[in-house]
Amino acid sequence: MMLLLYFNTVLLYTVDTQRLEDDMAIINWAAGKRSVVILLWLGMKMSTTCVVYFLFKHWALLRPKKLIFGLLDYIFALTYLVYQIIFFIIPVMILIYYKLPPISSFAILAEQVRLSMKTHAFVRENIPRAVQFKLHQDNDEKDPRPYPCFANYLYFLFAPTLVYRDVYPRTFCIRWNYVAWNFLQFLTCIFTSCIAFHRFVVDIFQHVGHKPFTPVDFVLTLSGAMAVGSLAMFLVFYGFLHCWLNAFAELLCFGDRVFYQDWWNCTSFSKYYRTWNSVVYDWLYSYIYKDFYQVLGRSSAMVIVFLVSAIVHEYILALTFRFLYPVLFILFSSFGVLVVFLTRRRTSSGWNVFLWMSLFMGWGFLIMLYSMEWYARANNCPSYVHPYLDYIVPRSWSCSVFKIHSYQRIIDS
DSSP: OHHHHHHHHHHHHHHOHHHHHHHHHHHHHHTOOHHHHHHHHHHHHHIIIIIIHHHHHHHHHHGGGTSSHHHHHHHHHHHHHHHHHHHHHHHHHHHHHTTOOHHHHHHHHHHHHHHHHHHHHHHHHHHHHHHHOOTTSOOOSSOOSSSOOHHHHHHHHHSSOSSOOSOOOBOSSOOHHHHHHHHHHHHHHHHHHHHHHIIIIIHHHTTBTTBOOOHHHHHHHHHHHHHHHHHHHHHHIIIIIIIIHHHHHHHTTBOOOOSOOOGGGOSSHHHHHHHHOHHHHHHHIIIIIHHHHHHHOHHHHHHHHHHHHHHHHHHHHHHHHTSOOTHHHHIIIIIHHHHHHHTTTOOSHHHHHHHHHHHHHHHHHHHHHHHHHHHHHHTTOOOOSOHHHHTTSOHHHHHHHHHHHHHHHHHHO
16 A cells, blocks of 8 residues: 555656645755754753753762751752753743744654653652662662662663663664664655655645535545544554664664554553553553552542643644644543443454544544644634634634635525
């Protein structure tokens, strides 16, 4: 199917060279301002590398001396909280100030969330170590310090995992051909996604706001969005969770490579959430679910995990597109939770079909609704609300309703 898509695209660009120039211009714009992206990434990386480690190190060293024993813990907790808030605010301010385009914004926001999750994992895993450390007593013979060495922390920041450990399983050598092959496949996935979005998103949704959008159009558009959504789902899974993570794991001789499991065979959504992205699931289970489970119980902890995941996903999308359209949040925090209870303990293959159809429908709705809102704003659909409310009030609704009503009046007349 990919080869047929490539062949069709080559023929299209051969016949219409202007189309090739226009599509390349869109890609160049969407991933533009790369110098700002690189500098901002370096700033976030250096901040996480130096500030977090040395802040934790000094707290861990001062704590056993009991200088201001109880107050010191509160000072560290407050400083850590302030750092996390600043770490989110400053990159977002820079992102908005320089008006970074969508792909560049998404890259910065995803890296921001990743580094924040790694920071929390490092602090959360090593706090018990610092608390249990006693001066002038026998501690861990392998590492008698109340904090891990900097080399372990630095390796963790680059390793394809979000759960901190002092030591990970390691391989003995780097297979450079394997690294090159995975990076090549990753680039191919990006190229395929660009083709798919140009052919099935730009061409379909670029006229939103310029012509009537009837219920028949809605059904036809949804069916097309489901096709490109399912393709996007496979490309995200294979391109990132398989190719990208395996390439970096090989470069770093990282041995624990369970980045996903056989989610395609799942008959329940609870198992699907555990196996689709094991890297993020392990972090959510270790640092969100387990902590809240001890306080609130199983069901409440699970709902909090869903809410945290939905909020983070919507945070990235809202700042990437510059509008808040909480489709993903609503689907994930409502339907996503409901189907967990609906498909619990289901084992028949029919529920596997239900899972696949739900995924196709979900990705289709996301592609369609976010694309409609993006092009409604790009095509200058009028806003009827206060400028501050315009960020959260969908223009595609008012614009499409206006067009439908105008179209209906023409038919009636």
